[in-house]
Amino acid sequence: MYQYNEQDQTLINARVEQYRDQTRRFLAGEIPDEEFRGLRLMNGLYIQRQAPMLRIAVPYGQMNSVQLRKLADITRKYDKNYAHFTTRSNVQLNWPKLEEVPDILAELAEVQMHAIQTSGNCLRNTTTDHFAGISPEEIEDPRPWCEIIRQWTTLHPEFAYMPRKFKIAVTGGPEDRAASQVHDIGLHMVKNDAGEVGFEVLVGGGLGRTPVIGKLIREFLPKRDLLSYLEAILRVYNLNGRRDNKYKARIKILVNAMGIEEFRNRVEAEWEINREGELALTDDYIAKLKGYFTPPPYAADAVDGLSVLENQLEDNAEFRAWYERNTRVHKVAGYRAVVISLKPHLKPPGDITDVQLDAVADLADTFNFGEIRSTHDQNLVFAHVAAGDLYTLWQSLRDLNLARANIGTLTDMIVCPGFDFCSLANAHTLGVAEQINEKFDDLDYLYDIGDIKLNMSGCINACAHHHVAHIGILGVDKGGEDYYQITLGGSSREDASLGKIIGKSVPQAEVADTVEKILHVYVDNRLEEERFIETVRRIGLAPFKERVYAPVN
Numbered sequence: 001m002y003q004y005n006e007q008d009q010t011l012i013n014a015r016v017e018q019y020r021d022q023t024r025r026f027l028a029g030e031i032p033d034e035e036f037r038g039l040r041l042m043n044g045l046y047i048q049r050q051a052p053m054l055r056i057a058v059p060y061g062q063m064n065s066v067q068l069r070k071l072a073d074i075t076r077k078y079d080k081n082y083a084h085f086t087t088r089s090n091v092q093l094n095w096p097k098l099e100e101v102p103d104i105l106a107e108l109a110e111v112q113m114h115a116i117q118t119s120g121n122c123l124r125n126t127t128t129d130h131f132a133g134i135s136p137e138e139i140e141d142p143r144p145w146c147e148i149i150r151q152w153t154t155l156h157p158e159f160a161y162m163p164r165k166f167k168i169a170v171t172g173g174p175e176d177r178a179a180s181q182v183h184d185i186g187l188h189m190v191k192n193d194a195g196e197v198g199f200e201v202l203v204g205g206g207l208g209r210t211p212v213i214g215k216l217i218r219e220f221l222p223k224r225d226l227l228s229y230l231e232a233i234l235r236v237y238n239l240n241g242r243r244d245n246k247y248k249a250r251i252k253i254l255v256n257a258m259g260i261e262e263f264r265n266r267v268e269a270e271w272e273i274n275r276e277g278e279l280a281l282t283d284d285y286i287a288k289l290k291g292y293f294t295p296p297p298y299a300a301d302a303v304d305g306l307s308v309l310e311n312q313l314e315d316n317a318e319f320r321a322w323y324e325r326n327t328r329v330h331k332v333a334g335y336r337a338v339v340i341s342l343k344p345h346l347k348p349p350g351d352i353t354d355v356q357l358d359a360v361a362d363l364a365d366t367f368n369f370g371e372i373r374s375t376h377d378q379n380l381v382f383a384h385v386a387a388g389d390l391y392t393l394w395q396s397l398r399d400l401n402l403a404r405a406n407i408g409t410l411t412d413m414i415v416c417p418g419f420d421f422c423s424l425a426n427a428h429t430l431g432v433a434e435q436i437n438e439k440f441d442d443l444d445y446l447y448d449i450g451d452i453k454l455n456m457s458g459c460i461n462a463c464a465h466h467h468v469a470h471i472g473i474l475g476v477d478k479g480g481e482d483y484y485q486i487t488l489g490g491s492s493r494e495d496a497s498l499g500k501i502i503g504k505s506v507p508q509a510e511v512a513d514t515v516e517k518i519l520h521v522y523v524d525n526r527l528e529e530e531r532f533i534e535t536v537r538r539i540g541l542a543p544f545k546e547r548v549y550a551p552v553n
Contacts, residue, residue, distance in 0.1 A: 001062045001371070002147050002292045004112045011155070012109045015116060019043045020102035027099060042122065042160075044115025045101055049423045054093045054101060055118035056108060060128045060146040060170075061089035061374040061381075065361040068372055070111045072357035078104050083357065085342060085350045087179075087414060087465060088125050088167070089374040090118055094421055122160055123153035123234075126168045129177045130375040133293060134383050136331040138173035139189045140197055144289040145226065146170050148281070152227050159234055163241030164249035166234070167206075178376055179492035181205050181214045182468055184251045185233060192220045199226060203233060203263070204255030207462035211498050212252040215260045217267065223286065225271075227279040232271035236263065295332075296369040296384055302334030305388020312391045321443065322394050322405040327385075334387050338368075340380040340397060341404045341412065346437055348430050349415040350378035359400050367393050376492075377414050377453075379407065409446040410454055410515075411437055414465060418458030418475060419482075425458035427475025427482040432456060432511050439512035449519060452532045453491075456484075468492035470533045471515060472499045482508040488518070488544055489536045502545045517547045 004012070019039070026036040040046075044055040056071070071091060075081050078100050084092040096104060108114055117124060126146045133141040149168060153159070159166070169180040170187040180186030186202035199221040205214030221229050237251045240258075255263050313320045328337040340360065343349045352360075360380065364372050367389050368382040375381055385393060397403035406412050413436070416422065418429030433456060440446060455469035466472035472487035483505035490499030506514050519532075521544050526535045536544070 001064060002059070002289075009109070009112070012112075012114050012116075015043075015114070015155075016102060016105045016109050019105060023099065023102050038120070040101075041120035042117065043101070043105065044118035045096075045098070046119060047423065048094070048421055049419070049425075050421055051095045052098050052101070053421070054096045054104060054115060055086070056091040056093070056113060056115050057118050057125050058089050058091055058113075058374050059150050060126055060132070060143055061130055061376075062143065063372045063374065065364045065370040065372065067111045067113055068357050068361040068364070070107060070113070072354040072361070074104055074107055075354045075357070081354045082351050083354075084348075084417065085352065085374050085378050085380070087376055087378065087463065088118075089127055089130075089376065090125055091374070094417070116154060119165075121162045121164050122166070123156065123162075124165055124167045126150055126153070126170065127178050127376060128170045129172055129175070130373050130381045131177065131328060131337055131383065132172055133295070134330050134332070134335075134337055135173060135175065136329060137175055139191060140172055141290075141293055142170040142172035142187075142189060143293050144286070145187070145189075147289055147292065148226065148286075149230070152230075152279075159238065162234075162238055163243050164246060164251075166237075166251065168230075174494060176492070176494040176496070179465060179468065179496075181496035182207050182211070182465070182492060183214065185230065186214050187226075190220065196222070198222045201229065203267075204252040204260070206250050206252040207465060207467045208250070209247055209460050210250075210252060211462070211467040212256065213496050213498065215255060217260065217264050224281045225275060226281060228275050228277065229267075229271055231274065231279060232267045235270050236266045240266075296371070298332050298335065298384070299386060302332075302386045302388070305334060305386055309387045309390060316391075318405075319391060319394055321447070322403055323390065325405040325409070325447075326403070326407045327390065330384070332384075336385055336387060336390060338382040338385050338390070338393065339375070339407045340382065340402050341406055342379050342402070343406060343412050344401045344404050345411075345441060346434050347401075348417075349413050349433060352380075356400050356402060359396070360402070363393060363396055377412065379412075405443060406446065408451045408453075409443075410440050410449060410452045410471075410519075411446065412453075414453075414455040414469070416456070416458050416463040418456075422458060422463075424461055425475065426460075426477040427458050427484065428508070429456050429458045429464075429475060432473070432475075432484065432508060435508075435512045436515060439516060449522070450531055454515070465492060466490075467498050468496065469499060470536070471518060473511065476505055478505070484508065484511050484514075486514060486518075486548070488541060489533065491533055495533075500541055502541050503549055506548075514548055518544050521547050 169178040169183040182205040188200040201218040202214035373381040419425040454471045455466045456473040457464040457466040468490040474485040485505040487499030
């Protein structure tokens with residue numbers, strides 16, 4: 001992973017001291033609330049329903065064991081002994097004291113972490129595939145390109161106060177595990193007819209009040225032109241995006257208003273001005289950044305563990321279920337990627353305790369070259385586990401309550417914190433997630449149902465990406481009571497689509513029962529080997545709507 005140089009460290013340390021002074025002056029009454037709001041947001045601090053919330057950056061989801069131990073220690077010293085992973089692969093603390101945030105940032109800086117640009121109308125954390133660098137299907141590891149973007153965007157003076165927040169995602173091949181098509185910019189690594197590797201560029205995707213799938217703006221962008229082209233897009237947006245109405249300020253609104261052809265023409269014209277300037281990437285610079293993402297020292301005899309693994313899978317059904325659901329193929333023979341489920345039964349999705357953080361750091365050192373990745377769907381990944389170590393790792397994770405074999409199933413839910421924590425939320429989410437977990441606690445049933453993505457947001461801001469879930473749940477407030485709107489048929493993968501509302505919202509007590517009715521329709525209508533999303537697309541919404549809203553006899 002990327003390591004700070006002296007300039008990086010000096011910059012982060014200076015930012016900490018700057019914010020420490022700003023906080024001191026605010027608490028002394030020298031800075032008014034409205035002025036301090038912008039300052040704290042640029043340092044990742046929100047004021048939420050119960051307490052301040054600090055969002056810590058995890059660039060493209062990459063961490064090491066030292067950083068994870070620091071997060072554990074910070075939760076003990078400054079919070080309530082747990083942290084929460086988000087859909088941008090970042091980490092949130094839900095209970096820090098405002099006056100102690102500068103101390104937290106100072107401790108983060110000790111391990112090359114920060115909270116810069118995790119909030120506010122700026123360029124946010126660039127995300128990517130959590131299997132980057134190990135997927136057999138990828139064209140090229142996208143992480144160096146995420147780092148190039150990160151270095152360019154951090155504290156970029158021209159784009160510090162844009163019309164609205166701005167998010168970029170990069171994928172390394174045909175599979176999209178980063179929800180790139182619902183980002184302000186989605187970058188897909190592709191090959192042209194000459195066999196050269198570059199980027200397909202999408203623009204204007206996003207969720208929230210106006211969900212939109214991104215539109216193709218350029219089929220092939222040479223690598224050297226990445227930053228100059230991104231800058232052209234951002235300049236067109238910065239100059240033309242609305243600032244009078246925050247609900248119409250995202251780039252998706254501008255692209256829709258202009259039309260993709262006119263927007264493309266303006267970007268191309270802007271790009272021609274600076275295409276050959278200082279942002280043109282040299283081969284030496286690209287090679288330097290790629291040098292931070294070399295493969296770990298894989299064991300040459302790792303394949304020898306495959307025969308042992310085969311026997312362990314045969315002898316232990318529980319381990320075999322975990323292996324089948326929570327591990328993925330690796331491009332190096334003898335290794336697997338392991339997904340650590342942060343969705344234990346009846347626990348808030350995405351949460352992890354200080355004890356678990358410390359233990360995962362130790363396990364990463366033992367089994368995964370000290371590396372940990374956070375994912376778009378609120379889990380963790382060990383990307384390089386030898387086959388012969390899988391059984392021992394599974395036992396350790398099971399003891400930590402981190403081995404629930406539910407990855408890709410209904411209970412592997414993306415869920416925002418909802419009304420319990422968020423000041424923007426209209427409805428609770430954590431209690432509904434618990435209700436669904438109680439209803440669907442039979443793993444054999446979940447495995448029979450197969451791959452289903454269920455996402456639940458507590459408000460229309462869609463932090464949990466409910467629009468692009470196979471089953472999406474949106475909490476709404478009706479006269480002070482929680483109700484939930486259901487959508488079906490969404491996807492955030494390479495076949496991206498927006499879910500459609502099946503009918504009127506249902507009360508909180510009926511959400512799990514409604515999901516059960518939807519699943520019954522799927523089971524009654526699915527063809528052999530047909531996934532839930534495929535059945536929904538084939539038969540349409542009518543059968544689901546009829547079952548859900550059928551009168552009770």
